[in-house]
Amino acid sequence: MKLEGRCLCGAVTYAFEGSPMFVFHCHCRDCQRAGGSVVHYGLIVPEAGFTLQGELRPYTSKAESGRAITREFCPTCGSGVINRLEMAPGAVVIRGGTLDDPTVVAPTFELYARTKPAWLKTDERMRSFDAAANAPREELSWHN
Numbered sequence: 065m066k067l068e069g070r071c072l073c074g075a076v077t078y079a080f081e082g083s084p085m086f087v088f089h090c091h092c093r094d095c096q097r098a099g100g101s102v103v104h105y106g107l108i109v110p111e112a113g114f115t116l117q118g119e120l121r122p123y124t125s126k127a128e129s130g131r132a133i134t135r136e137f138c139p140t141c142g143s144g145v146i147n148r149l150e151m152a153p154g155a156v157v158i159r160g161g162t163l164d165d166p167t168v169v170a171p172t173f174e175l176y177a178r179t180k181p182a183w184l185k186t187d188e189r190m191r192s193f194d195a196a197a198n199a200p201r202e203e204l205s206w207h208n
């Protein structure tokens with residue numbers, strides 16, 4: 065599939081061609097603070113199929129696991145465009161709200177459900193984990 069997206073002001077654009085490896089929601093407090101919302105919608109994709117135009121500014125912090133996560137945002141408008149995970153070299157997490165069409169790829173699981181607000185309902189077909197550490201290894205290996 066081909067996916068395209070951009071930041072709010074349009075200074076940064078990107079395209080991805082291929083298949084996303086994982087599509088998920090994260091409700092960890094860091095994702096909530098960084099995104100200003102209660103859910104982070106992420107698509108992890110192989111970097112080989114990903115191209116980006118424009119300049120992003122990185123901010124790196126340590127996840128609960130102690131591993132680094134770098135969130136990259138447009139310095140002009142502040143939109144968070146991608147994340148990079150220490151655990152997943154060679155992959156990029158697209159922040160799905162920046163997609164030109166964020167409706168085409170559904171998430172299959174959610175992480176940190178313990179800090180998801182009770183009033184937020186998600187599709188009951190999604191697998192739900194209290195933390196990244198509780199997710200099965202194959203779903204965890206790239207996150208945090």
Ligand SMILES: [Zn+2]
Binds near residue numbers: 074
């Ligand atoms: Zn921008």
Ligand SMILES: [Zn+2]
Binds near residue numbers: 090092104
């Ligand atoms: Zn998170």
